[in-house]
Amino acid sequence: MLRVRDDDVGAFEELVRRYQARLVRLMHTIGPRRDLAEDLAQETFMRVYRARKRYEAGAKFSTWLFTIAGNVARNAARSLGRRHEVSEVDAPRADDAPSGPQLLAATALEASGMMPARLVEGNERAEIVRAAVEALSERQRMALMLSRFENMSYAEIAESMDLTTKAVKSLLSRARVNLREILQPYIDAGVIPPEVQS
């Protein structure tokens, strides 16, 4: 990143390649819509590049990157929320790519008569998990993703999310407990949890 700060374009390209998959996956989880994940990831990289001169040597790049990513996701959610409020007045929004609990709920409802063995196959199981994750609060999702997939310590997560370590600990506890409780009926008996149906 220090090379990027000094306007080394090659170094920036290397950073994009290294972090693109992780960032897109994070945006899939914490972003307001899955179909916007790649756009939000690109937006994040653009902000990284714009802010490169403010990067301080010694700081962990991933921490800094995910801080920016969290901001981008929050801003996108706010922006979409405002647009949704406006568009809802006149016409229903075209729901080409329903995201979050709504999608999962729709899928689950359609499959409510199916056996769990069928549900757990393929993308459907992933959709259940994703719906469960999306049922968590935004901060829990963020903390969960950073802990589970980025292997960041509580301290690093706290720095990325501008929280205390204790707060991160609570967040992750709630996230795990909530996730367990949401998924448990499905894991145990193949029953679609009500949290992902609503």
Added chain:
Amino acid sequence: MSSIATADGVPVDPDDELLVAYLDGELDAQAENDLMTRLLDDQTLNQRLQRLQEGWEWLDELPDVTPDEKWVETTLELVVADVVKTQRQGSSVWSRYRWPLTILASCVAGVLVSLWVVSSIKSNEYRQQLIDLALAESLDAYLDGSDVTLMRQLVADPAWRKMIAMSREVGELPDVTPTVVADATLEERERMIASMSLEDRARLASRYERFARLGTPRRESVRKTAAAVAQQADAQSLLETMQAYAAWMENLPTELRDQIESENAKVQREAIKKAISVTQSSNRKRSRDQLDDETVERIYFVLQEILQQRLDDRELATTKHVDAVKRLAGHRNFEPYAIFGIVYSGFQRSGRGPPFGLRSLPGPGPGPGGRERPPSLRSDELEQIRAILPDYALDRMDVLSEGDSMAETFAVRSLILRSWAEETAWRKMPKNGRQESTLLDRYNELSPEERDRIDLLPPIDMIKRITRSRGRYP
């Protein structure tokens, strides 16, 4: 509606928190050991741990994102586009008004620079003018008297000093004019110039214009001369000598000037000697022309006495001269003519001649036709004239006749007294024609050659020449 409280603010069971921390590896060794002990003893807690872990592991079901080369390229393109856009946005105002602003800024800068340059140049020019004004004040001195060695030689020459004093006495040379501008500091000069009379200012301006018209090399030469003079211990007296020299040279014939400026020391010496003699002669003539009425009356009174004395003494030549004059001019008006005859009896030697109508009068000694002329004024008679002169005329006489020796002084004094007597006789002549005839009459009396020469002169010189040519300089 969810039955699970997913909100961040909902309290978490401390055991769940402990278990999650354990799973995340965030417990210290002691807490971890304590938990391990509990887990061994508490089956329920153990199950809770497994469920927490199981739910965590289900996250692996989330699909991986495959690196996409095209996405990387797109991202880089977006970043580049963003950078370009940002730069454009950052400079949009500047871009829009770049040329007008650049031109405006250039104009303003140009004007400011020009003003500064003009101001600086004017300031420097003004300062240089003040410096040069001091030089212009004595311009002729610096131009003609640049040879400091020659100036020192002249100062050491008594004849030159006397000639200069005499020239000043008769007004042939101006008195020493103290420098005004040169003596003031640069800061004082402006005020000094403002306080000068209009005439002095005009004179100074004229000299400055003359200085400005000189070529650059000559101006620099003048500046160098002035600097050299200023470094001399006797700078002021040296400058006065230079001024006198310049004024003196101005009245000398060109040929003589060239000789004085010759690099041949002998030629220069002889030329200076000759020039001094010429100037002295001119001074004497000038002193004669400047005689005032009081002096003329006194001299004429003495000349009458001298004539009467000669007649009383029955001096033969004078008696014959008077008889001849009486026959020509009559008994009543003979005296001026008789005196004129005595005073001008030596005109052939001095190059002077009697006025018109008197050329037939007898001169001293055997003259034309064998007639006797009256003797010219004798030394004792000249002394009689000197004795009766007014004090101021005597003072002038002393200045004009001062010589290196008594003999020289006496000889010069005789010359001056004789010329004054001539002037007196001339002025006392009735109908001498000067007042009665017009300038045109006098012009017409001139020879054609003389008229041709006069025609080329400036009006003032023409008048002077016509006036002079009237009999006095045949």
